[in-house]
Amino acid sequence: RNHRLYTSSLFTIKSVLLVNTTLWFSLPFQFFFRFVKHNSIQRKEGHCCNCSFIYLSENIQRCQTKLKSYLQIKTQNLFQGTKEAGSSISLNKIYTELYITQGGSGDERKIDLNDIVKPLAEEESRPQRVLTKGIAGIGKTVAVQKFTHDWATGAANQNIQFIFPFTFRDLNSIKDEPRSLKDLITDNFEEVNDLERSDYNSSSVLFIFDGLDESKFPLDFENNKGCRNITQTATVDALLTNLIQGNLLHKASIWITTRPAAASKIPVEFNRVTEVRGFNDEQKEEYSQKKFGDKAQKIISHLQSKLFRSLYIMCHIPMFCWIVATVLESLLANTQENKLPRTVTEMYMHFLIIQTQRKREKRYQKEETDKDLIMKLGKLAFEQLQKGNLIFSKEDLQDCKIDLEQAAVYSGVCTQVIRKEHGLYRQDCYSFIHLTVQEFLAALYVLETFTESRDNLLASSRGVRVQTKAKRSVVSLHESAVDLTLNSYQGRWDLFLRFLFGLSQDKNQELLQKIGFTPSQSQSNMETISYIHKKIKKLLYTDKSINLFYCLNELGDQSLVEQVQKYQSSGDVSKISPSHWSALAFVLLVSDENLDVFDLKDYDRSDAVLERLVPVLKAFSYCITRLSLMCCSDWASLLHSNSITNKRTVVLADVGTGAQGVPPRVKLDLILNNVQTNVVLCTFLRLRDCQLSERSCEDLASALSSQSSSLKDLDLSNNDLQDSGVKLLFSGLRSPHCRLETLRSGDTRLFRIININM
Structure with a gap:
């Protein structure tokens, strides 16, 4: 027992016994483990062969x-798509x-x-x-x-x-x-x-x-x-x-x-x-390699090209990655690259066609047309989406006149998009294989219903303006959908809106003919595009404006994006409008550039653009700003947000200097962003020339002493911290939880106090 490897040797023995699923230990060994436990041999859980040092009765081991x-x-086994035979x-x-x-x-x-x-x-x-x-x-x-x-x-x-x-x-x-x-x-x-x-x-x-x-x-x-x-x-x-x-x-x-x-x-x-x-980018490639072997590199190369960048970004969602890879595996061998799907809607359209074709290959007797069944599925998808339901019962299917047992035999379409599962008590429940499939079918149902009867199924939603039936065009449906989405909570209808716009386009209308749909009359998108531009101009909620740019992408409109790219090329960004700043955010997010360093001063008007560029600030790991008092609350909110937890470096240097109409050297009091509540999310924080207050030092000290603090590099140069502020800050530096490795400050009092205490 006095041997230095005594305890680790015991854990090794226990580990071997566990790995080999031994049902019992010899009686002396059982008593020995009990002895060790009662004599409190200390060991941190999770170390030493990953097993607890605990006596297990034979009954516990057997169970x-x-x-x-x-x-x-x-x-x-993992079921990809549905749980039918062969899909695992x-x-x-x-x-x-x-x-x-x-x-x-x-x-x-x-x-x-x-x-x-x-x-x-x-x-x-x-x-x-x-x-x-x-x-x-x-x-x-x-x-x-x-x-x-x-x-x-x-x-x-x-x-x-x-x-x-x-x-x-x-x-x-x-x-x-x-x-x-x-x-x-x-x-x-x-x-x-x-x-x-x-x-x-x-x-x-x-x-x-x-x-x-x-x-x-x-x-x-x-x-x-x-x-x-x-x-x-x-x-x-x-x-x-x-x-x-x-x-x-x-x-x-x-x-x-x-x-x-x-x-x-x-x-x-x-x-x-x-x-x-x-998935991150490396994991996307790894998944494709495991799923498709030799074809994987061709699929990844296709997605990484500039034309398909938005699809590649969405592939961080494993289920979307599976759908995209399934479609491209089928199309790449026989389709020219310029005819491959470039938008999310086109991708899902091809996915639906592929499932329909697989049904035809089985040569089942047609009890109903593909369109009839798809519309029934669409009705189910839309009604359940309105209720916020992802799971539904057999009665829900029957209300939409879907006989799943019959559909399973006569149409591969239904079984490829609906999952049937058994609950604890063998009660059947159903779901679409993914929420995005439900949203796609719901959008298809809403659009086709409007095309056939001019009934706007979105009319009952709050915040939606509806015209009389005689005056309705597809533009009125589009506007209703935009209003519904902008009034919804946490992006609930965002992808539905993108699908609705995409399905209205001629290319997807042609694809719908392959599964029995009659294409609608071709109409100009200009009114819809103009309506979206107006909404973007008014929107301050940035995530919603980014989704509207994805919608413009579905409609084939790149005008705002092209104007921003023109401004970027010329280096003149001083005259661009608020909608252009949102477009800039979209351009940066879907670019194939490494989102590493983002310097707002390159764009001149930090005050005017910060709120619209918040999605970009979330994505970049190194942000440099030059802000005035007007922006401090925005930055406080941004630092407080858990959605920017990938931020590694934030520079708030020279806050308030030179902003027109704002006094120079505006104080930045860190109480605004509540840093004392463990929300300093960056590892590198520059607060040079910020004229920090005593209260700021108190908050910084609290953040530095927090058990969850991640701050490693702090720049406080050119701040007159005063004696009281220095003492407060030093209390944080003394904390055992402080991870700070580098401190920059021109204040000799701080270093004098550190030297005295050391």
């Missing part, structure tokens, strides 16, 4: 082994690492999937409640599948004895009758039927709840009755809230995934917030 075997089989592929063969970041605390860092519930180097214990956010199709569910599979196969996280992965989609199908947490677990995982109440309390347990955004539970944290016993019966909603709050199995860990808009459903504070960002 654990059976659960692992079940989950290993359940998670070994080995998870380990196709899985591509996702870019996941830890955020929400002001300190962004990349985090490995298998470390998502482990303590970081500076943390004493693992996070008990973890939230992972990400947009639809970004890979949250696949990440959960991979995490579970790695645990089940013994590849990672063996310090966890039991993992119970649930989906809110499955939980929704449970009838609302009281049950216990133990019953809820064993109903879904019968492999642990033999676990006793004491086994749950003594084991390390992780509950995973995937898809909070799909939850139909009220999650009433305030009014649900408390529940502390896993055999006590309660509603499923009450079980969930008590488990998340830590009343039930208070030592258990909880991992929840969700789309960002639904994160607020849970008011409980999370110990860790992460975000799935999807």
